[in-house]
Amino acid sequence: MAAENPMERLQEEATCPVCLEYFTEPVSVECGHNFCRACISQCWEGSDTAAFCPQCRETVQQRNLRPNRQLTNMVEIAKQLSFQAAKGRGGDGVCGEHQEALKLFCEEDQSPICLVCRESRAHRTHRVVPIQEAAQEYKERIQAHLKTLREEREKLLGLKVTGEGNCQEYLKQTQTEKQKIVSEFQQLQQFLEERERLLLAQLEKLDEEIVRIQNENVRKLSEQISHLSELISEMEGKCKKPASEFLQDIRCTLSRCEKRKFQQPEEISPELEERINGFSQKTIVLLETLGKFKDTLPSALETEIGGSLGTFRHVNVTLDPDTAHPELILSEDWKSVRWGDKRQDLPNKPERFDTEHCVLGCEGFTSGRHCWEVEVGGRRDWAVGVARESVRRKGWISLSPEGGIWAVERHWLGQFQVLTSRVTPLPLSRAPSRIRVCLDCDRGQVTFIDAGDEAPIFTFPPGSIRGERVRPWLWVLGVGSQLRLCP
Numbered sequence: 001m002a003a004e005n006p007m008e009r010l011q012e013e014a015t016c017p018v019c020l021e022y023f024t025e026p027v028s029v030e031c032g033h034n035f036c037r038a039c040i041s042q043c044w045e046g047s048d049t050a051a052f053c054p055q056c057r058e059t060v061q062q063r064n065l066r067p068n069r070q071l072t073n074m075v076e077i078a079k080q081l082s083f084q085a086a087k088g089r090g091g092d093g094v095c096g097e098h099q100e101a102l103k104l105f106c107e108e109d110q111s112p113i114c115l116v117c118r119e120s121r122a123h124r125t126h127r128v129v130p131i132q133e134a135a136q137e138y139k140e141r142i143q144a145h146l147k148t149l150r151e152e153r154e155k156l157l158g159l160k161v162t163g164e165g166n167c168q169e170y171l172k173q174t175q176t177e178k179q180k181i182v183s184e185f186q187q188l189q190q191f192l193e194e195r196e197r198l199l200l201a202q203l204e205k206l207d208e209e210i211v212r213i214q215n216e217n218v219r220k221l222s223e224q225i226s227h228l229s230e231l232i233s234e235m236e237g238k239c240k241k242p243a244s245e246f247l248q249d250i251r252c253t254l255s256r257c258e259k260r261k262f263q264q265p266e267e268i269s270p271e272l273e274e275r276i277n278g279f280s281q282k283t284i285v286l287l288e289t290l291g292k293f294k295d296t297l298p299s300a301l302e303t304e305i306g307g308s309l310g311t312f313r314h315v316n317v318t319l320d321p322d323t324a325h326p327e328l329i330l331s332e333d334w335k336s337v338r339w340g341d342k343r344q345d346l347p348n349k350p351e352r353f354d355t356e357h358c359v360l361g362c363e364g365f366t367s368g369r370h371c372w373e374v375e376v377g378g379r380r381d382w383a384v385g386v387a388r389e390s391v392r393r394k395g396w397i398s399l400s401p402e403g404g405i406w407a408v409e410r411h412w413l414g415q416f417q418v419l420t421s422r423v424t425p426l427p428l429s430r431a432p433s434r435i436r437v438c439l440d441c442d443r444g445q446v447t448f449i450d451a452g453d454e455a456p457i458f459t460f461p462p463g464s465i466r467g468e469r470v471r472p473w474l475w476v477l478g479v480g481s482q483l484r485l486c487p
Contacts, residue, residue, distance in 0.1 A: 007085060011100075014071075014078040017055050018043065020119040022079060022098060026071040029053055030060040034068055093131075105134035199286075206276060231256070312371040312438050317361045317472050317485050323351050323393070324359040328476060334362070336484035339381075339476045353393050361472030361485075364389060371438040372472060373451050373486040376410070381478035383409035383419060384435050386446055389469040405473060406446050406460050408435070412478060418458050426458060434486065439470060451486075 016023050018039035025037040033055045035043075044051045050059050082099045093102045093112070100114030108126045112134075117123050238246060238253065318334040329340045337359050348354065374384045383399065385407025397403050399419045407419045408426065416426040434451040444465040448457040474483050 007081060010074075010078045011082060014075045015116070019121075021116055023071060023075045026068045026075065027065040028068045028071075030064050031056050031058045034071055037065070040065065103131055104128045105131045107134070199283075312369045312440075315363060315370045315372050316487070317363055317372040319474070319485070320351075320360050320362045320471075322349055323353060325353045325355075325357045328357055328359055330359070331484075335487075336482060337474055337476055338482035339478060339480075341479070351393055353397075355395050356397055356399070356475065357477045358387075358473060358475050360387060360391075361474075364469040364471045365439060365441050366469050367441045369438070369440045369442070371436055373434055373436045374474070375434050375484040375486055377433060377482065378431065379478070379481045380410050380414055381412050381476070381481045382483055383407045383473075383475035384437060384448070384483065385419070385473050386437065386439055386465070386470050387473035388465075389471060391473075399475070401460070401464060406464060407473060407475070408448050408458055409475070416457075428457065429455075432457065437472065439465075441465070441470065 014022055016026070016036045016039055017033075018035055023034065023036055026034050027037050027040065028034050029040065031053045033053055035054065040054070043054050050061065052058065053060055079099045085101075094100070095102055095114035095117060098114050098116040100116050102112035102114055104113050104115065104118055105111070106113050106117075106123050106126050106128050109123070112131055113123055113128065118128055235253070235257065319330055319337055321330050321334065324330055324337065324346075326343045326346045327340050328337050329344075330337050339357065346352070353359070376382055376384065385405060387406075388404035391397065391404040397405075398421075399405050399407065399409075400421050402421055405419060408416065409419050410416050410431075414431075416428050416431075418424040418426060428450075430450075430453075432450040432452055435457065436449040436451040438447040438449060440446070440462075443462040445460060445462045446465065447459040449455070450457055472485075476483055
């Protein structure tokens with residue numbers, strides 16, 4: 001059927017009668033008809049001499065193929081005009097290969113096609129429908145999916161609202177419990193302080209009574225000693241006199257020696273002694289009660305702390321060789337560090353410690369809750385903790401929070417202590433072989449746990465670490481000292 005308008009007529013003239021697509025390298029045969037070079041070659045495949053024109057069936061020579069450059073240019077013009085016309089009608093609904101409007105939908109390939117694509121070999125055997133019909137069908141299918149998706153979204157929104165509500169309730173509950181704990185401990189502290197003042201006041205009175213008795217006895221004994229010293233001196237002088245003079249008034253002299261009465265020191269009254277003994281018994285009972293309270297309270301706290309530590313994320317920490325002091329030797333996997341006997345020839349990078357025997361972890365943290373474990377063994381001269389990213393690397397540094405380091409240490413005497421400006425001893429019941437470092441960046445808090453029995457070692461209070469990247473920190477000094485990061 002002839003084309004109805006000039007545009008369609010032009011497209012028809014620019015279409016190969018064999019492949020029904022725009023000409024590609026068009027050539028003319030002797031009869032004047034035009035074909036794609038590849039199409040006519042395929043039609044004549046197997047014939048060595050004369051052949052027929054696929055359109056008029058005249059006999060032609062295969063070798064007389066002349067390139068038709070004017071037709072090539074016309075094909076390009078037809079493509080551009082078709083593209084512009086389709087673009088003016090609907091924007092992007094244009095076939096990228098033929099520059100034709102996409103009016104059909106191939107159901108097998110699930111893609112829009114143009115009328116030229118429909119007659120091509122790629123789609124000739126496929127089932128196609130008008131593009132508007134296909135769009136309506138798929139819109140209905142999408143609408144059905146949208147209904148399901150909206151229902152799922154509503155469910156998730158409901159879960160979100162419920163979860164947020166539950167979290168708010170839990171936060172209110174924990175805040176209430178926090179206030180209760182603070183109030184109870186304040187009352188307990190006030191009660192203990194009052195009892196302390198009362199007991200110390202009673203002891204102060206006992207001290208005053210004992211000191212009074214002591215001072216009175218000392219005064220009386222001092223007077224008697226003085227009188228006896230005078231009498232002895234007098235008697236010794238009298239014994240040195242001649243017999244006639246010595247025996248004068250001898251009766252009075254003997255009477256003075258024999259009749260001298262000495263006052264005994266005042267003793268502690270039974271009432272005072274009973275008060276002292278009774279107070280000692282009360283002190284024993286009080287100390288036993290406080291001891292039981294101190295033993296019971298950490299056990300309860302350990303359970304709570306153990307439960308809360310479950311929310312910490314275990315991280316795989318490795319050591320940063322660029323920060324290690326030249327006398328520290330790292331393992332090949334960067335998981336352990338030991339003290340060497342000589343200084344290694346390493347580049348003096350800005351990030352390397354050059355005086356303190358420290359090394360930082362590669363990992364840094366600014367938010368969240370993280371924990372890792374360090375195997376310390378039974379050696380001494382080590383410290384484990386965290387440090388600010390900006391901690392000083394050159395020269396002597398303060399191993400304390402003021403210097404940007406929060407850590408616990410076991411020094412060469414074997415004592416455990418907290419590294420602060422004033423070193424705080426840690427009275428641990430046993431020496432830990434593995435320490436867990438728990439860093440809560442959001443609260444600015446770091447806790448040390450004995451990983452063997454989950455017993456708390458020490459906690460720097462919330463707010464200790466603020467507003468900067470924090471990295472694991474290790475310190476080693478002494479022959480045989482070694483620390484290893486656990487997997």
